[in-house]
Amino acid sequence: MNYKLPVLIKLAMALLTIIMVTIIMIHAKMVLVPVLVALLLAILISPLTGFLDRLKIPPLISVIISLITLLALLTGMGIFFYNQLLGFSGDLSLLEVRFSELLGLLNSFISEHIEGAVPISFDNFQAVIFQYLYDNTAMLTDGIIATATTLTLAFMVPIYIIFFLLFRHFLLEFILKAFGSGNREKTSNVVHNVKKVVQNYIIGMFLVICILFVLNSIALYSLGIEHALLFAGFAALLNIIPFVGPFLGAVFPITYALLSTDSLWYPVGVFMCFYVIQLFESNLFTPKIVGGKVAMNPLMTILALFIGNHIWGIAGMILFIPGIAILKVIFDEIEGMEPYAFLLGDIRSISPKKKKKQHNLIRDGLKKIKQNMKK
Numbered sequence: 001m002n003y004k005l006p007v008l009i010k011l012a013m014a015l016l017t018i019i020m021v022t023i024i025m026i027h028a029k030m031v032l033v034p035v036l037v038a039l040l041l042a043i044l045i046s047p048l049t050g051f052l053d054r055l056k057i058p059p060l061i062s063v064i065i066s067l068i069t070l071l072a073l074l075t076g077m078g079i080f081f082y083n084q085l086l087g088f089s090g091d092l093s094l095l096e097v098r099f100s101e102l103l104g105l106l107n108s109f110i111s112e113h114i115e116g117a118v119p120i121s122f123d124n125f126q127a128v129i130f131q132y133l134y135d136n137t138a139m140l141t142d143g144i145i146a147t148a149t150t151l152t153l154a155f156m157v158p159i160y161i162i163f164f165l166l167f168r169h170f171l172l173e174f175i176l177k178a179f180g181s182g183n184r185e186k187t188s189n190v191v192h193n194v195k196k197v198v199q200n201y202i203i204g205m206f207l208v209i210c211i212l213f214v215l216n217s218i219a220l221y222s223l224g225i226e227h228a229l230l231f232a233g234f235a236a237l238l239n240i241i242p243f244v245g246p247f248l249g250a251v252f253p254i255t256y257a258l259l260s261t262d263s264l265w266y267p268v269g270v271f272m273c274f275y276v277i278q279l280f281e282s283n284l285f286t287p288k289i290v291g292g293k294v295a296m297n298p299l300m301t302i303l304a305l306f307i308g309n310h311i312w313g314i315a316g317m318i319l320f321i322p323g324i325a326i327l328k329v330i331f332d333e334i335e336g337m338e339p340y341a342f343l344l345g346d347i348r349s350i351s352p353k354k355k356k357k358q359h360n361l362i363r364d365g366l367k368k369i370k371q372n373m374k375k
Contacts, residue, residue: 025311033315038160040322042168043198045070049165063165067158084230193329201322204289205240211285212236212277219273223266225257235274239281241317243302246281250274300324300344 025032045066052062164171172191179187216232225231235249250271257267304324308316324344331341 022311029312029315033312033319034156035160036319037315038157039164040198040202040319041070041157042161042164043195044202045161046165046168046195047199059166063162066165067161070161071158081230081233084227084233088227088230190330190334193332194326197325197329198322201325204286207289208281208285209236209239212239212281215277215280216274219277220253220270223257223269223273225253225266225270226260227256231256240321241305243298244305246274246278250278297344 048069049062049066052065053059057065172188175191176184176187213232213236216235217228220228220232231253234252235246238245238249241248253274254267254270257270258264261267301321301324304320305317308318308320310316312319328341328344331337331344
């Protein structure tokens with residue numbers, strides 16, 4: 001006898017599941033974040049490991065070579081930003097003096113041209129902002145980053161990567177067995193697509209970051225902005241966070257140009273350069289390099305950013321974006337979950353034929369919901 005649960009009970013169970021999963025994710029952050037970071041990085045370098053395996057190199061040696069290559073790349077990036085931050089930290093005192101001068105000029109202008117206006121005092125604001133910069137640059141440049149989270153990521157992530165790569169075939173076989181022999185082909189297809197999407201996303205974003213770094217550097221150097229490489233690299237990395245990242249990446253060099261130069265044309269020039277570069281990134285680089293398979297709905301992306309930040313902080317803001325892409329691929333392959341894939345995806349990247357099919361699926365799904373509610 002088949003018994004269908006009422007829609008409200010199903011909704012209540014779904015909400016309860018979401019609440020329980022969220023609570024688990026918050027309390028298991030120290031375990032889940034390193035595991036997920038390691039999983040994404042393992043998927044990224046798995047093609048290199050597979051290539052070395054085909055050369056008849058022992059599996060453990062292949063994994064170690066792949067891991068060393070990844071660590072060398074990440075270490076090079078860390079050394080680059082460390083050296084750039086050393087130079088920038090020496091200019092903070094000059095920037096603070098310049099900020100006070102600009103504030104004095106602004107108050108003089110207000111008192112001369114606006115009768116009865118009260119001068120603006122940003123003393124407390126200035127103290128807080130620059131003290132924050134002093135503390136954080138000192139922490140980074142002096143190497144005082146031995147927090148529990150940093151140590152966990154530094155030591156556990158490489159270990160997780162090694163095990164994920166060594167036992168990748170074993171884990172794949174487990175997934176295939178877990179979903180039954182009748183769904184073996186479909187499950188294998190889902191796993192293959194998920195792996196492809198993650199690799200396309202990470203490799204594509206890395207290429208986009210490199211392109212943005214070069215373009216940002218050229219723009220800032222041409223305007224004569226100091227620490228151009230630091231601002232260019234920082235803005236390029238922040239592009240990982242959609243919508244919010246590019247804005248924050250442009251704010252810092254614009255503010256620095258305003259404080260370190262005597263003309264307003266420099267911050268305006270930085271703004272125009274970053275605006276043009278961002279137009280190329282959003283309309284050309286990311287769609288062509290990353291691909292439409294990873295294209296996501298802007299609304300869902302923003303929600304994922306806020307939810308990820310609430311649950312795991314900055315790590316959540318970064319991890320939840322490829323997480324949405326993975327969910328979209330899984331929902332595409334599961335019968336009855338197509339509407340959710342449509343919700344997560346970007347409608348601009350869908351062909352007219354597939355768009356019509358998805359609209360029909362959504363319409364049929366809404367009809368079924370109405371029929372269930374009437375019953």
